[in-house]
Amino acid sequence: xxxxxxxxxxxxxxxxxxxxxxxxxxxxxxxxxxxxxxxxxxxxxxxxxxxxxxxxxxxxxxxxxxxxxxxxxxxxxxxxxxxxxxxxxxxxxxxxxxxxxxxxxxxxxxxx
Amino acid sequence: xxxxxxxxxxxxxxxxxxxxxxxxxxxxxxxxxxxxxxxxxxxxxxxxxxxxxxxxxxxxxxxxxxxxxxxxxxxxxxxxxxxxxxxxxxxxxxxxxxxxxxxxxxxxxxxx
Numbered sequence: 351x352x353x354x355x356x357x358x359x360x361x362x363x364x365x366x367x368x369x370x371x372x373x374x375x376x377x378x379x380x381x382x383x384x385x386x387x388x389x390x391x392x393x394x395x396x397x398x399x400x401x402x403x404x405x406x407x408x409x410x411x412x413x414x415x416x417x418x419x420x421x422x423x424x425x426x427x428x429x430x431x432x433x434x435x436x437x438x439x440x441x442x443x444x445x446x447x448x449x450x451x452x453x454x455x456x457x458x459x460x461x462x
Numbered sequence: 463x464x465x466x467x468x469x470x471x472x473x474x475x476x477x478x479x480x481x482x483x484x485x486x487x488x489x490x491x492x493x494x495x496x497x498x499x500x501x502x503x504x505x506x507x508x509x510x511x512x513x514x515x516x517x518x519x520x521x522x523x524x525x526x527x528x529x530x531x532x533x534x535x536x537x538x539x540x541x542x543x544x545x546x547x548x549x550x551x552x553x554x555x556x557x558x559x560x561x562x563x564x565x566x567x568x569x570x571x572x573x574x
Binding site: 384395447448451453455 | 466471495502503506510512552554556562563566570
């Protein structure tokens with residue numbers, strides 16, 4: 351069985367500060383891992399994905415995530431937050447690229 | 463770019479009505495999915511389809527059915543809408559390879 355835990359339903363950072371959004375997963379086999387972003391009243395857009403190549407994955411808009419097998423984690427980071435980063439972020443896991451299991455989401459607030 | 467189009471952004475229906483949510487994708491993807499999104503619960507898979515006329519139950523299929531008569535169109539049907547089906551509904555599609563989902567913009571359904 352697969353599950354995803356996102357620690358913190360709301361995260362608030364100041365503009366220019368480090369963004370860290372946490373994701374831990376459970377999977378019985380090596381997983382594929384994803385981060386999606388959702389802006390208000392829109393669908394989800396793919397930020398980045400891990401597919402068993404490099405453990406540090408770079409995505410769009412300056413975001414990156416590191417797969418740590420020993421910690422079963424796939425935390426999302428960005429060195430310097432921008433106001434436009436305010437959105438809801440979802441971590442997802444899949445074993446077969448078909449069924450995806452999503453976390454409950456983390457809303458990122460960026461303060462000026 | 464792959465486009466996934468959901469026919470309605472906002473929908474208000476009465477309890478007991480039969481409701482159709484339509485989703486069309488334009489990239490010849492085999493796989494299509496319906497999720498519902500609720501605050502604090504993330505995205506939960508309702509139904510998915512690997513091919514025309516094929517359907518599989520997801521994690522929360524009760525109260526829903528689906529139809530896939532053509533490859534590009536995947537319809538979600540609420541046979542008798544109830545207030546607990548008030549939610550955001552997201553359609554997604556996926557082609558082959560190691561790509562993630564492409565999501566539509568969502569339909570926010572309110573059942574009164």
